Amino acid sequence: MAEATATGTTSEEWQPKIVMFCCNWCSYGGADSAGMGRFQQPPTVRVIRVMCSGRMDPVFILNAFLEGADGVIFSGCHIGDCHYVNGNYKATIKYKFLKAMVNELGLEDERLKLDWISASEGERYANVVTEFTEQIKKVGPSPLKPEGVV
Amino acid sequence: MENEEPRIGVFVCECGVNIGGYLDTQAVADYALTLPNVVHTKVNKFTCADSGQAEIQAGIKEHNLNRVVVASCTPRTHEPTFRACCKEAGVNPYQFEFVNIRDQCSWIHMWDWEGATAKAKDLVRMGVARSRLLEPLDESSVPVDQNVLVIGAGVAGMQAAIDFGDMGYNVYLVEKGPSIGGRMARFDKVFPTNDCSICILGPKMVEVARNKNINIMSYSEVTDVDGFVGNFEVTVLHKPRYLDTDICTGCGACQEVCPVELPSEFNENFGIRKAIYIPFPQAVPMRAVLDKDNCIGCKACEKACEAGAIRYDQEPIYEKLKVGVITVAVGMDAFDPLPHNNYGYGLYDNVITTMEFERLLNAAGPTGGHVVRPSDAVEPITVGFINCVGSRDVNENIYCSGGVCCMFSIKNAQLLKEKRPETNHYIFYMDIRSTMRGFEEAYNRARDLGVKFIRGKPVEITEKENGNIVVRVEDTLKGEIVNVELDLLVLGTGLVPNEGISEMGSILKLPRSADGFLTELHPKLAPVDTTTDGVFVAGCAAGPRDIAYATAHGSATAGRATRLLSVGSAPIMGITARIDEDKCVVCGVCVDKCPYGVFEIVGTNGDRRINVVEALCKGCGTCVTACPTGALEQSHFKNDQVLAQVRNVFQYGGE
16 A cells, blocks of 8 residues: 555655644644645545543553654643633643653654644644644654555 | 344435546445445435335345445435435434435546545545444433523524514513614615614514513623523623613603713714613613713712612623524624725725715615714715625625625615705616515616616726825726715625624524534525534524514524423433443543533442443533543443544555
8 A cells, every 4th residue: 555645655755744633623624624625635644533622632642652753742722712611721731741752762853743723724724734744844754654555 | 132133224325416427436336335244235326315215115125234325415404314315214313324425525626537436435434334223312301491582683693583583482582782673773774665764673672572472682692601502591790780670760850951962872982972872762671771881970860860760880790591593693793994994995085884874875874864974063965885895805804795786886876866855876886686575676766767887897996185085996887997976885794604603603502604603403404404413593693684684584583493392301322421330430530521511429438430421411522531440431432433534544555
């Protein structure tokens, strides 16, 4: 199946694979809005929906890196707009912890990103994806990626 | 159920060409069939259509499916549809999994067939992996309190309150201002039929007051909303009017004697009001209100009040209400051209806004219906109107205010022309948007009356010594620059979100769109629903609207909300937190983390345990992440279910 995947050999340039966790109410809606507005972006991101950024378990993110993610974004509602009062605030606390863990794993800081994207910010969503993809391309493939994984 | 071997059916939607035109749906379906436990796949032209749903149900029967995966648009709009379809065919709705390959794939990689197809395969693989672990869940329901809260008593909120009241439900109608009526009470006449605004609104205001099921809470604000669908706990602040509203008769004797004169907000700061005043002649409730910030404490009003209603020591009162459903109709503001001095507003006396013009035109207004210009109180002969002020402007707001300001200018020019035929009128416009019924006819009527339309956006406004205003504009139809000298210039200001909307959004957990207005659940198919169950939105709170549109939406919220009220119960999602008491050590971390008070520690010493009130759980899952022992799990978003997706983003190249 290697040739059929986005990270495969069909395009000349190396394409990273990014796991993105989106909260149901804002960021997943933002991703949909990007679609509705047809804001084009590289096909590097695989979105996983959780109800709230507060559900973001560090285990999910560390697992993503161990499985081979070149980068991970997690995203929720803007601070003050959380559908569940303040889950996004709790996510920031985990982000600080995760930033430290990412370094411990021997990964570069730039591979983990936290961003707030509202359901109406389709264009911004596309920009975040595009810019993060560029950033990861500069850093290169994750050194943690198990051999043979695409 | 756990022993049952998963038998998964994967249905890939082409969505016409929305998906099928940008990635290889057949290849995605073929790939899905190679995945473990997938026993059936099918590509549908439109999976959500009757035929597509029939194909899902046929698949379930023929292949004895116990799980269904649909790869199509987005769960935000179509998950309920497919869940219902599965339920009908005997598959638990929670063993249905949605894979988003349109909004988040085909539409955003329109020119990358290979990339989009590969991504769709990855997404399907992730969905199938999750589907394998999904457990059947029961949906429960909660009782719905039979009281209703309507926030905002403009025309939309009033209509909602009347409809709720007429259907027999008890309504709390909370209005920030001292009278109900909203913006419409300030208009002179309303387009396209040019009937007198207060003549049609006044009876409706009285109807609200007379309705036995409506409790008007004027001069009050909603400060907090707690709870969930069917069971909201609302805190309302009753601001002190500094008089006993049960005794006050609204005679107005107090305002006669009050020595403090202030600009009248109702008259757009033309004319004056007193520190104690009746909001306007048709106010409901017809009660005075004392503006304590500007009161000098002379007590003249107390002496003048024969009823003895004045209470200088009144305090704010907070009241708690229990309601089942909420309509939000907090309305809009007119765009304020003052901060940027758009078109010389604030710099030149004879540049005014549409709302100011409206009050000048009104027979009950500060000038008795004589339109005069502010610099010298002379009745103008030549009047200009600029449309799209603060709208369709990259420096202010990019959106169009829905044709409201176009029609405003057309109506106002017409009314003044009819009143004083010797006047001349120019309307400077970019496009005339006369989209609704009767609007085009009103536009033609204005042309027939001699109102001149100049297509162009004015570039320069100057003031002459006599106070006249000169508008420099390119008439883009003629292709020439013209300078038009006017006695009075009126700015057709657009509609902007109400200043309190951000706070209201936070209180009710409602998202706002890029334009600042509240976001509906779906712009087309759920235009008055919101992302918060049991909360509905009407009128200009959700975007620029005219009166007919706002009224219809007010009624619509009553209709949508009554579905819950009349049944008396509301379904709640099965994605709540569950506790494994064998693993729980009663550390209490979840108690602090939960914003809804789902968890409480009960019992003492050796008997201590966590009690979970499932009805309060909204399913965010924050507690699960916080739980140090793994005793908590969120149904439908269990750790292993999410991790299955994470792991299946990737695969070994040789697989």
